[in-house]
């Protein structure tokens with residue numbers, strides 16, 4: 001099989017890496033990929049943009065690609081799956097209609113209400129004055145969300161009414177463009193967040209191991225929100241009994257309600273949950289794709305060939321597959337970012353030490369990196385440089401969480417680039433529960 005993976009993050013490096021572990025996979029092509037996907041055997045990058053649907057479709061047909069796997073939400077929300085399916089290409093990822101579950105928070109909220117899925121109370125507004133008076137009446141803390149895709153920056157958890165009012169102002173003044181046509185004002189939930197991802201073929205659901213991400217830039221979950229600074233799986237905050245409830249009370253009703261709306265949803269359904277202190281849960285958001293960096297902690301534990309599962313989703317025969325098999329133990333991923341991220345940061349810093357990190361037994365999943373092999377026509381000794389905010393993630397796996405996290409930190413300490421930053425406290429909730437120090 002030849003598989004094409006769309007995207008250029010750590011998630012896509014992990015997807016390509018996992019696919020290539022299988023003897024069935026002859027080649028993986030990444031569009032556009034990164035320095036990590038450029039460096040793997042049987043893997044190559046194709047320099048097309050993720051929204052060049054024509055180009056991707058033409059390439060898939062010409063090269064006999066068996067499956068196209070879509071990483072990011074943007075091309076899904078623009079209808080890449082619909083486009084490729086029309087051309088007869090097999091795709092893993094929902095159609096444009098299905099991707100609304102991530103691309104419009106108001107749409108997702110209405111779906112959750114219809115499906116009876118537990119979620120925070122919310123009101124939707126189309127203009128600032130009504131939104132502001134609602135906030136003034138509700139008081140703080142309160143959560144303000146831009147409706148559409150805003151690269152993880154559209155949500156403000158406001159500690160004060162003033163903060164909420166300025167978030168509303170910013171959204172309606174166009175800070176997020178058309179993503180800010182509607183505003184959701186939501187009840188502020190407390191508890192621990194967890195990510196429950198499931199594979200689905202539109203009828204059957206197969207949950208993956210639960211994971212926990214660390215969204216803030218600073219240790220102790222302080223500072224600005226990021227794409228995610230580290231993750232581990234399985235997350236003990238979601239024990240098996242809770243997973244069963246989440247499957248029955250969140251994932252199955254979501255898929256059934258999508259079907260009732262005529263949406264045949266095939267791909268990943270990702271529920272971002274708040275586990276409340278009483279052990280219950282509410283859905284914070286749905287995503288229509290794999291999480292990043294959750295994927296870098298989940299896939300190394302997967303035993304069942306990923307391509308078999310993805311093809312079964314694309315062909316709607318997931319019910320015929322045996323249950324997903326997992327390695328025992330745990331995995332933890334620590335993300336290294338460029339200095340300044342999630343604000344402005346420099347690119348082009350030379351990265352060293354990846355081979356040494358891998359020699360310890362860790363997996364290094366590259367994100368914002370670029371392999372430079374020539375300047376113009378002039379070949380150079382290949383050098384790997386930073387090319388984004390989240391630069392790479394290092395995953396350790398082990399029989400226990402403690403072994404996994406210790407390996408991830410031992411390995412990441414082998415890697416250097418100028419301005420490299422990573423949180424030292426990934427998994428701190430588990431560490432404090434087992435009284436574990438690195």
Ligand code: AMP
Nearest residue numbers: 120143155157186187188189272284285
């Ligand atoms: P979302 O993109 O909707 O998941 O929101 C991004 C982040 O904002 C979440 O991961 C939470 O940390 C936080 N958040 C979203 N909704 C709420 C809520 N209702 N209460 C508290 N925190 C929230």
Ligand code: GLY
Nearest residue numbers: 213228291292293
């Ligand atoms: N790690 C959060 C996300 O992928 O949305």
